[in-house]
Amino acid sequence: MSEQVSRLERLRSVRQWLAWQLRRTDETIADLERQEVAAARAARTPPPPQPGWKLAMRRAGGTSTPDAVHTSDCGMAGWHTKPLAREQALRAITEDGIAACPYCRPDTDLGVL
Template identity: 80%
Template sequence: MSEKVSRLQHLRSVRAWLLWQLRRTDDTIAELERQEAAATRAARTSPPAPRGWKLAMRRTGGGGTSAGPDAVHTDDCGLAGKNTKPLAREQALRAITEDGVTACPYCRPDTDLGVL
């Protein structure tokens, strides 16, 4: 008989531990749901990050040195290549309007800059 009591006590201990784990899991789920809801609210209320621009430089055939500006791109444009220089808004605007540098036809930085 003592064997059955021992087994019963063991199962009650396992049950108590499982209930404790379940409460911890429920608490963790509730906390993650609160964090996710807060992040969603913040994303809806936060203004978008300011746009950046970059100047792609032409490459010469041999040594890989720059031959001059090629085009103005938005900072997230994949066509700009690796040989670029970051530009402030005013610099990008001046490059397109005054310096005659072309705007990328794919990412259209001239639209964001209000040049059209």
């Protein structure tokens, strides 16, 4: 048995649905605006400076031992590296006896020579 719904009730249902759609649209717009603000903030924030040096690690027998100090852009360092601050790189070369890479010559940049 079907009941007849008045035109007024149908229009109120349509209005309710449209109001719901409008709220969803407003929420989506607000989300997108927040994302744009966050993206603009991230674009204005410079990335942290890369350390100027890295320590290449030699892996053997399940352990890692220091191999050589490299500049941060040296391609000879391999995959297993640790970033170093200037003071750490200086100490590694001068006090710890870790070799400087013969290709990128971090000792020259550090003023060790």
